[in-house]
Amino acid sequence: MTRRVPIKFLRMKPGHGEIVLTEGDPEVREDEERLVEEFRRQLDEGMWAAVPTTQPGSGRREAQMVRDYADIPADAERVIFFPRAAGG
């Protein structure tokens, strides 16, 4: 599926709130390479990635967990990285 919108990678940071890791237009090759590299780096660092979504019919908001760059929905405007869950 062809992506139409620029995308932003955000990461939750302790004591700070979210920070912008990178952003770009996935249709531009250099941007896409940077996005893929950053996505992999975050997952390698143990982050989970989620995309906030809105269901077309109901308008209900949920999150979609993504484990691979290719899984990011085409219309996603942001991916949020956060530390993986651990038993407390």
Added chain:
Amino acid sequence: MLLALLALALVATVLLAPAIARVARDLNERRLAAQARRRARAAHTDFGDPGRERRAEGRARELLRSCVNDEEWAMYRDLGFIRVYGKLAARRPVFQDVISAATEQPEPPAPDVSPQYAYLIYPHKPIVAYVPQTRRLLSEYCVEFPDLTGAISRTRLPDSDDVLAKWMALTGDERRLIRNANMHLPGRQVDPGRVRRDLWRLAEWERQRRGSDSVEARRR
């Protein structure tokens, strides 16, 4: 001549030694004081700046607001927690689904029926599972999101980021979150009395917002 110069140098060294020692001691004290100031400044920056934490929480609240449903945002703003309905169970007993979530059994189909269980998400507290129809508390899921990258940090996610992380993990992959959490009986960390009060507050809040539509409000 050489001997005289050496003797002169020796005398000069002996005479100047206290002064040199004093200068060295001063320099060392200044260095230690500078180190202490740097440490104090770093400590102040990392842990003691209430403005920084407030700004972080402000950013986190905006992010949370932009992700969750309007009702969930209003719930968090007004009550301090978010309710998320569980999706693993529909026809089978609740406990069976909770156990199957922990053991990675295949997810059953989810018919369109009223939710059998729900979660209350509190910031930096365990997630509490309960039955909406009866308000019976089922379990606590102790879970946290420690950022272990880079240097070990003593700070934690802002409250609203913690809530958003739980919300995303629950709505995006409930099974995986439950598998990663430590499950306990109700009351281990969150006071059951407080949860029951919160469920009552939630019912009242929903009644005021939209009449008697909600499950909790119908129970009144």
